[in-house]
Amino acid sequence: MGKSKSEVIWGRRCHPFFNGSILVIVLSQCFSAPSQASSDQSYETLRQWISADSPNANELTPGQHLTEKDREKYLEQLIPQSAWEYYIFAGMDMEIGATGHYPAPQNWNQKSATDYQLDEQGVLVGFTGGKFPFPEIKPDDPEAAQKATWNMLWRPGTDNYDMPMVTWLRSENGQLDRQMEFVGVSATYARGDHSLVPGYEEVKSKSIMEFRSPRDMAGTKSMTITYVDHYKENSGWMYMPAQRKPRRTLSSERTGESMGMDMIKEDALGFSGKVYENNWTYLGKRSVLATVNVRDNPEFGGPHLWVPHKARWEVRESHVVLIEPKADNHPYSYRIVFIDAETYWTHWMFAFDREDDRLLRMNQHFLKYSESYATEVAQQAPFVKQDYSKNLGYNVFLHLGETDINAKKPHATLTHCYVKKRNFSAARAKQFYSLRNMTSGRR
Structure with a gap:
């Protein structure tokens, strides 16, 4: 063989x-x-x-x-x-924090499906959320890589937020090429034994993103619907004020950069592609430094102002997963992802160029535990104020940003996220995540 x-x-x-x-x-x-x-x-x-x-x-x-x-x-x-x-x-200057234990929400694992499995392509079938589908990852399990990834894709805290964001696109030596401001709002629909909105049991989550700047993009909105059925492509719409009505977007296009950002759609949060389009290998566990439970959105340092500086880091045990795209025209030959062994958030992702197996893109994430807002309150977004006390009691990590680097350009996209947890009622979610609301200008 x-x-x-x-x-x-x-x-x-x-x-x-x-x-x-x-x-x-x-x-x-x-x-x-x-x-x-x-x-x-x-x-x-x-x-x-x-x-x-x-x-x-x-x-x-x-x-x-x-x-x-x-x-x-x-x-x-x-x-x-x-x-x-x-x-x-x-x-x-890298401050070392104590390696913490971060318990999941109290109702985690209490109301979830039990009749689910991985099919022959490693796709999770029959799962509807509410817990980690695979609470124990055994290193000798031939499906360990897929199982760790499914835990990452269904981890608590991924949705249910208002998230103002600022993104900076920088060349070498810290040259600022572009700055963008936008707001994301997201809700989890699939909640184990029920859906947030009755009748929408096929929906995993819905999200809307609205741009505030630059001026030529102000008012532009996109809506994405992800589905419980992993084989079903996401549904997407984009609304631009000049066009006056939403148009469908092609969700199956996952490997192209957009708006000059140094990432492709599949790179989101380490991996957000289709499991069945890749081959998987579990590489074991490795201790790594990670920006976990940072005090605040970190400042950026280094010769190009691309990486977190004067931030708090923890040593975290991580599952290391190797992902090999099956398609010959995929830009990556390999992707290696470091996934926290307790929380299943991604810490590091490295993707290698199919042409020479050298680094093409990487990303690294900044996380803050919701309960730490009781003593360490993160900064506010520059264009809106939020009540961060609303984050307490969720027992989840919040995504405070990331750095995405294109090693071949070379260039970087740096993002700060200012997260406030948000709960939708069924009626409000049904009204908010609609094409009519996209054109109304209401939030």
Whole structure:
């Protein structure tokens, strides 16, 4: 039986030679200096980093600040190697927080379907939310990668919010190319044993996004409906004031950038594509640094102002999942996602160019636990004020933003999210998530 592409590439090794001059060259390639290693963003190198022994994170203490001087001892051990070039820099300040335990909502697992399974393509069938479909991931399970991903796709806290956002598009050296402001509103419909709106049991969630700026996009709205049936394509509409009526959008197009942002639709929150369009491999668990339960939307630092700076990080145990697109025309040869082993939020995603297996895009996410708003209140959006006390009592993580980097351009898209949890009644949701409401200008 022939080997898969991943097995062939992963099977490469540095061969020993006994000629002295050749040995020096070979060793310099196998064990390059830190400056050279920083620029090695190949798929093979990240696989080697993942397979290395996880460090003893117990040596880190809460309140400790890591700088560039801690590169070899801590940073290179806990930051995935493909990100070293951006995340390890002169003047960096990374505060270490205590690795927390973040319990799920009290009603989680109480009202959920029990008759569900993965089909022959790894698609979750018969599940309607309300819990993690696979509370235990066994490393020797041949479907472990898909199961960890389904937990990520159905985790609590993904929807039910008002989310003003600001996005900055930056070139190298911190040059600001564009700034955008918009607001997202989302609601979970599939809630285990019932739907938010009776009669809409086939709907998983609905969301609306409205642009405020730049001026040429102000008032533009998009609405997306995702379905419980994973084989069914999302429904999408876009409304532009100049056109005066919504038009359907093609939800099956998931691999193109839009509005100059450094991501494709599938990159959202690490992976939001179709499970059956990919091959899956579970690579085990790895401890990584992650911006979990940050105090606030982090400022951006580094030579290009692309990455979080002076933020709080935790060491988090993560499931590492390898995703290989089946389509020959997909831009990625491989995607590697680090998914929190407790909360199932994505921390890091790395996608590699099909042409040369080198890093094409990556993203990294900033999260804040809802209950931390009792003592650490995040900043407000620049264009609207919200009552963040509404976040208390949900016991979920809120997405405070992310950095998306296109390594080939090179360019980055940086986003701050200002999240307030929101509950919809059935009547309000039915009225709000409608084409009529998209054109009315009401929120």
